[in-house]
Amino acid sequence: MNHEYLLSVDGVTVSFDGFKAVDNLSLYVDKDEIRAIIGPNGAGKTTLLDIISGKTRPTSGSVSFKGAELTKLREHEVVRKGIGRKFQTPSVYESLTVFENLEMSYPKGRNAFGAWAFKRSKAVIEKVEEIAELIYLKDRIEDMAGVLSHGQKQWLEIGMLLIQNPDLMMLDEPVAGMSVGEREKTAELLKLLVEGRAVIVVEHDMEFVKRIADKVTVLHQGKWLAEGSMATVQQDPKVIEVYIGH
Amino acid sequence: MDSVSDLGAIFVMQGFNGLSNFCVLLLMALGLAIIFGQMGVINMAHGEFLTIGAYTTFLLSELAHSVGASWLIESYFVIAIVIAFFVAAAVGFLVEYLLIRHLYARPLDTLLATWGLSLILQQAFRSTFGAREVSATLPEWLMGSVQPTPTIDIPINGLVVMGLTAVLTSAVFFALLRSRWGVRVRATTQNRVMSSATGINTRRVDRITFSLGCGLAGIAGAAFTTIGSTGPTAGSLYIVDTFLTVVFGGAQSLVGAIASAFSIAQTQATMEFFMSGSTAKVLTLLAVITILMLRPQGLFATRVRG
Amino acid sequence: MSKNETASLPARALKELMQGDRVYLLLLAVLILIVFPATLSVFRLALVGKYLTYSFVALGLVLCWGYGGILSLGQGVFFGLGGYCMAMFLKLEASDPKSTSIQSTPGIPDFMDWNQLTELPAYWIPFKSLAFTLIAIPLVPGLLALIIGLAMFKRRVGGVYFAIITQAVAAILSILIIGQQGYTGGVNGITDLKTLLGWDIREDSAKLVLYYVNAGLLFGVVLIGRHLLASKLGRLLMAMRDREDRVRFSGYDVAQLKTFVFVAAAMISSIGGAMFTLQVGFMSPSFVGIEPSIEMVIAAAVGGRGSLLGAVYGALIVNFGKTFFSERFPELWLFLIGSLFIAVVMVFPNGLAGLDWAALKRRTLSVVQKLLPKRGHESSASEPAPTPAAPNGGRS
Numbered sequence: 001m002n003h004e005y006l007l008s009v010d011g012v013t014v015s016f017d018g019f020k021a022v023d024n025l026s027l028y029v030d031k032d033e034i035r036a037i038i039g040p041n042g043a044g045k046t047t048l049l050d051i052i053s054g055k056t057r058p059t060s061g062s063v064s065f066k067g068a069e070l071t072k073l074r075e076h077e078v079v080r081k082g083i084g085r086k087f088q089t090p091s092v093y094e095s096l097t098v099f100e101n102l103e104m105s106y107p108k109g110r111n112a113f114g115a116w117a118f119k120r121s122k123a124v125i126e127k128v129e130e131i132a133e134l135i136y137l138k139d140r141i142e143d144m145a146g147v148l149s150h151g152q153k154q155w156l157e158i159g160m161l162l163i164q165n166p167d168l169m170m171l172d173e174p175v176a177g178m179s180v181g182e183r184e185k186t187a188e189l190l191k192l193l194v195e196g197r198a199v200i201v202v203e204h205d206m207e208f209v210k211r212i213a214d215k216v217t218v219l220h221q222g223k224w225l226a227e228g229s230m231a232t233v234q235q236d237p238k239v240i241e242v243y244i245g246h
Numbered sequence: 247m248d249s250v251s252d253l254g255a256i257f258v259m260q261g262f263n264g265l266s267n268f269c270v271l272l273l274m275a276l277g278l279a280i281i282f283g284q285m286g287v288i289n290m291a292h293g294e295f296l297t298i299g300a301y302t303t304f305l306l307s308e309l310a311h312s313v314g315a316s317w318l319i320e321s322y323f324v325i326a327i328v329i330a331f332f333v334a335a336a337v338g339f340l341v342e343y344l345l346i347r348h349l350y351a352r353p354l355d356t357l358l359a360t361w362g363l364s365l366i367l368q369q370a371f372r373s374t375f376g377a378r379e380v381s382a383t384l385p386e387w388l389m390g391s392v393q394p395t396p397t398i399d400i401p402i403n404g405l406v407v408m409g410l411t412a413v414l415t416s417a418v419f420f421a422l423l424r425s426r427w428g429v430r431v432r433a434t435t436q437n438r439v440m441s442s443a444t445g446i447n448t449r450r451v452d453r454i455t456f457s458l459g460c461g462l463a464g465i466a467g468a469a470f471t472t473i474g475s476t477g478p479t480a481g482s483l484y485i486v487d488t489f490l491t492v493v494f495g496g497a498q499s500l501v502g503a504i505a506s507a508f509s510i511a512q513t514q515a516t517m518e519f520f521m522s523g524s525t526a527k528v529l530t531l532l533a534v535i536t537i538l539m540l541r542p543q544g545l546f547a548t549r550v551r552g
Numbered sequence: 553m554s555k556n557e558t559a560s561l562p563a564r565a566l567k568e569l570m571q572g573d574r575v576y577l578l579l580l581a582v583l584i585l586i587v588f589p590a591t592l593s594v595f596r597l598a599l600v601g602k603y604l605t606y607s608f609v610a611l612g613l614v615l616c617w618g619y620g621g622i623l624s625l626g627q628g629v630f631f632g633l634g635g636y637c638m639a640m641f642l643k644l645e646a647s648d649p650k651s652t653s654i655q656s657t658p659g660i661p662d663f664m665d666w667n668q669l670t671e672l673p674a675y676w677i678p679f680k681s682l683a684f685t686l687i688a689i690p691l692v693p694g695l696l697a698l699i700i701g702l703a704m705f706k707r708r709v710g711g712v713y714f715a716i717i718t719q720a721v722a723a724i725l726s727i728l729i730i731g732q733q734g735y736t737g738g739v740n741g742i743t744d745l746k747t748l749l750g751w752d753i754r755e756d757s758a759k760l761v762l763y764y765v766n767a768g769l770l771f772g773v774v775l776i777g778r779h780l781l782a783s784k785l786g787r788l789l790m791a792m793r794d795r796e797d798r799v800r801f802s803g804y805d806v807a808q809l810k811t812f813v814f815v816a817a818a819m820i821s822s823i824g825g826a827m828f829t830l831q832v833g834f835m836s837p838s839f840v841g842i843e844p845s846i847e848m849v850i851a852a853a854v855g856g857r858g859s860l861l862g863a864v865y866g867a868l869i870v871n872f873g874k875t876f877f878s879e880r881f882p883e884l885w886l887f888l889i890g891s892l893f894i895a896v897v898m899v900f901p902n903g904l905a906g907l908d909w910a911a912l913k914r915r916t917l918s919v920v921q922k923l924l925p926k927r928g929h930e931s932s933a934s935e936p937a938p939t940p941a942a943p944n945g946g947r948s
Contacts, residue, residue: 075801076801085801092795104799116784358850358896366886
């Protein structure tokens, strides 16, 4: 197949002292696609994100993004290639305001001198306000991130990714701890921002996955188990066994 | 002439000269490996526990000589080792209770606070014993040397210290790997919450572990009296070396601590033969931190998840 | 502005001043530039000048420790290197062939002569030039900090490990200097410094000038520091201290940022060292090793590691205390400073700067406002209420 995917994970294995967290995993994601990665705990979902984002080096295999090899790059280099990652537990700068959080992630002035000389220009202000509106935080824009609710912190983190204008967004459990209303809003948000980019979502909430995912990949014990639409996957006997069989 | 065997003899003797120093360093490193490696506590006052042990030995020496009983004069040293352990451990117990237990999640703060403690202890020594160095009078049987060959002279106190260190090292290993205390310590280190949930009194485990580490430093202090005189800052000579030793070996590895103490002490002793003491020290320290810059996890660290 | 709310000009100026911490900066400037020179003897003023050079180190620590989260226990290394560079220049000037004619080898520093050296070592020669020396002062420590920083931070060595290694570096340098007494002056250091390009720095008048130069440089550093911390870089450093991973995943090279702030702290400290040498007239390894380095940390901690102004106050207070107690109650000093370490960690981690100054400011402001003359009618009861003007057609 000559089709060049946006993200290609090829035969990746990660071994910790003999224990294989990810085992010969392959995965291909395209633009304008929301891919959900599901699987029981310990299936290797977060490890997969660690590998793509450069946090963990694979023992073997390769990851290529927009044609470039990612496995040798450091985290900030992967980010600069156009990949944004949201963590399982909300990871925002608690002692800065929502505005400052978003401004911090603005893709300009990314070294010491650049940050020192960084001017809060009109373009910056407009961009920050635009993103704040998208993530439902326009009226909280001057508040300290530390006082936001759990769900709002998750949105802020998504906003911090969005402002970098990434080509691939990876969200690790974006709706964990959210109310039903918040989940709805998050689903709408994701459907909006998948335009022109790829989104990978690791989640446990099957309803949410059903709502947003174009395609679903199931992992189990670090290995690829099944893939397809949510309906296909839910009927796959291997998947049923893994989720219900234990 | 037997110049080759002469040179060999020199190396052996030089080796043994370094050996007492190595033993003190090793005992200190073992104590610190337990406290730092297992508990993650930075005890900058670790050197002062050595001084506590050394002064204890000195006091017992004075006591033995003032009482005058010859059996006491001959045997006090062995008693001193035991008492030094308990005195240092008791002080350690108090320190953990008053200070350390408030600072467990804050390693940099523990570093500063224990440094403050070390200053206080040093002044306490100075006020109690005076600024001048004192020496314990070693019993007869510790003096002198054996001569396996005409050219090799091995000091007896070196052998005794070595034997003591070997016994203690095995004891620590055995305790940590086999005893119930050892299991509790390792469980607490690896998963405090879970350990507490399964009924382990983590507070008590911490306190006993810390005291044990300090007690080992106390024994190092008793051993130290065989190689040098004791002043208020005697322990501070060892603190940087001890930390580097533990970090160099891989903080959580006891085997690493042993290998590390050996290589550092021996390198320095060997180099001292060829150049001035200060240059040897500088080069040894430089070598250690250069290697640490290249391999920050130390010699014996395993790849851990996350 | 309605008549009811008119405040007099002094009251408005005061309110403007009370914004942020400008008032403390002003207070410090008044204290250092006016009060101390006016009230202290030359001898005591020189002591203050000495303490102010230590504040440079504390300022550096605010940047790298308070904001960047990097605890360095070896800042004495950079202070000392700056000081030694300046000392080498001054010593060479004082060792011209005429003044040293009684030596076996004239033209070289006295300690070299005592150690039977017969010529100036190669690396001393460039220090004959003031221009070279002035460049070397920030550059040599900066370069050392760059090497250490890159080596450590690229490998994610931080926190406690980094602190221990900086301690080892301090130990290494101090042992090295003491051991090589032929080349460095050994444990006594480089002493007997006399003139800077012919100007006698030992004279009282010179000491006064140097005091002001030092204070000027100090305020320069404070102002630049404030500018830096108010910029996005300042927020970035705080973000990095609190959530390093998130900063990394926002596309920042954390190793580079840490190195930057560590090098900045090193260069600032070395300026302090150079000014120390100029004001006090010597430099020795007792300012390089582990103990002086950690004393500088405690000064920053006492003043408030997150506050530039706090660092200056902290350095002044801790060193005043040290001089006072070492003179009167030497036995007490170590107990005091040891307890201070513990107290700062356990009780007031943000130092003096962390106390509730906002409340103090509010109370002071309200008290002063009551005392200032007002044009508005929020008056005391003794003043009669103004009567409305009678309707009058003919009043001109």
